Amino acid sequence: MSKKMLVAYFSASGVTAKAAWKLAETAGADLYEIKPEVPYSKADLDWTNKKSRSSVEMNNPVSRPAISGKMMDMEQYDVVFVGFPIWWYVAPTIINSFLESYDFSGKTIVPFATSGGSGMGKTNEKLAPSCPGAVLLPGKMLNGSLSQTELKVWLRENKLPVK
Numbered sequence: 001m002s003k004k005m006l007v008a009y010f011s012a013s014g015v016t017a018k019a020a021w022k023l024a025e026t027a028g029a030d031l032y033e034i035k036p037e038v039p040y041s042k043a044d045l046d047w048t049n050k051k052s053r054s055s056v057e058m059n060n061p062v063s064r065p066a067i068s069g070k071m072m073d074m075e076q077y078d079v080v081f082v083g084f085p086i087w088w089y090v091a092p093t094i095i096n097s098f099l100e101s102y103d104f105s106g107k108t109i110v111p112f113a114t115s116g117g118s119g120m121g122k123t124n125e126k127l128a129p130s131c132p133g134a135v136l137l138p139g140k141m142l143n144g145s146l147s148q149t150e151l152k153v154w155l156r157e158n159k160l161p162v163k
Contacts, residue, residue: 002161003078003079003160003161004030004076004077004078004079005027005028005029005030005077005078005079005080005081005160005161006029006030006031006032006071006074006077006079006080006081007020007023007024007027007029007030007031007032007081007083008032008033008034008071008080008081008082008083008098009031009032009033009034009081009082009083009084010033010034010035010036010083010084010085010092010094010095010098011033011083011084011085012040012045012085012092013045013085015085015114016083016084016085016113016114017033019083019112019114019142019143019146020033020081020083020112022142022146022148022151023081023083023112023142023151024081025148025163026148026151026152026155026162026163027081027151027155027160027161027162027163028161028162028163029079029081030077032071034067034094034095034098035067035068035069036065036066036067036068036094037065037066037067037068038065038066040053040054041053047087047088054087054092057092057093057094058087058088058090058092058093060093063093064093064094064096064097064100065092065093065094065097066097067094067097067098067101070101071102074102075103077107078107078108079107079108079110079160080104080107080108080109080110081110081111081112082095082098082099082109082110082111082112082127083111083112083113083114083142084111084113084114085113085114085115086113086114086115086118086119086120086121086123086141089118089119089121089122089123090121090122090123090126091111091113091123091126091127095127095130096126096127096130099127099130099131100130100131103133104131104132104133104134105132105133105134106133106134107134107135108134108135108137108160109127109131109134109135109136109137110137110139110158110160111123111124111127111136111137111139111140112139112140112141112142113139113140113141113142114141114142114143115141115143119141120138120139120140120141123139124136124138124139137158140154
């Protein structure tokens with residue numbers, strides 16, 4: 001039986017969106033953008049300002065930014081790739097909002113991220129409580145211009161279908 005796959009992503013500046021599109025194309029997966037109810041401005045994303053929206057959210061472990069809209073047929077997917085930019089060495093808290101909006105029991109969650117310099121850090125450790133009952137695979141950084149060949153190798157390594 002073939003697995004139905006979804007690439008869900010949050011992108012603040014467009015970098016993660018490009019990685020998500022390429023991954024969805026390579027995996028033959030559907031694409032879904034996780035959009036904040038209140039879009040992030042450039043000032044909101046200023047990580048050097050301790051009072052910026054992103055800094056305040058990331059410093060509060062229970063912060064759950066609201067998401068605009070909801071995917072109605074999430075139950076049809078077996079594998080959900082979740083993409084995001086790395087903020088403070090982990091996923092932005094809007095990713096926890098997304099994961100906590102659905103029941104992922106028995107599904108496979110595959111995180112992927114983009115970053116200017118840091119790795120995945122403690123991302124999975126911080127995401128696991130938000131998707132109880134799911135299989136959370138190790139994440140991967142999808143920085144730069146990854147080739148389809150590189151993406152296919154990663155998918156195969158995780159025993160996931162390739163288009």
